[in-house]
Amino acid sequence: MKQLNINPNLPTLNTLIDCYGKLMNFDEVSRLRSEMARLNITPDIVTYSTLINRYGKAKRFEEVNEVLQQMKENKFIPDITIMNSLISSYGRVGRFKEVKEMREHMNRFNLKPDHVTYRTLIDCYRMAKGFSTVDELIKEAHDNNIKLDA
Numbered sequence: 001m002k003q004l005n006i007n008p009n010l011p012t013l014n015t016l017i018d019c020y021g022k023l024m025n026f027d028e029v030s031r032l033r034s035e036m037a038r039l040n041i042t043p044d045i046v047t048y049s050t051l052i053n054r055y056g057k058a059k060r061f062e063e064v065n066e067v068l069q070q071m072k073e074n075k076f077i078p079d080i081t082i083m084n085s086l087i088s089s090y091g092r093v094g095r096f097k098e099v100k101e102m103r104e105h106m107n108r109f110n111l112k113p114d115h116v117t118y119r120t121l122i123d124c125y126r127m128a129k130g131f132s133t134v135d136e137l138i139k140e141a142h143d144n145n146i147k148l149d150a
Helices: 010-022 026-038 045-057 061-073 080-092 096-108 115-127 131-143
Strands: none
Touching: 010 026, 010 045, 026 045, 045 061, 045 080, 061 080, 080 096, 080 115, 096 115, 115 131
């Protein structure tokens, strides 16, 4: 696009960030983030969600925290999709302190867990052999009328 003297817009940059993140090409993701700043393009919730999802899956938690900080500075509150990505990323590597913090954050901002949240939590605790927690989560989901097989 640069060669054609075309500046990308936010949806294009979000798509490119997602593609390069899937390829684990985080140098290019970083370059695109810099390009956004240079073009005065403000990230949106899709940008933040994509970055957190891709960095989290790659276990790049320093970058995850950096994105969360940027969200805070720009007055964005993580939505349920972002929270589910964070819970999944932290849970897969056994960082249950952070998983607990994410649940507390959800409570603080009145974000209700959905079936994805519960299934993600159950999978994480099952892998860690936290079967009593799994039982509690299944009961909690049932009490909240959340169908886990949805």
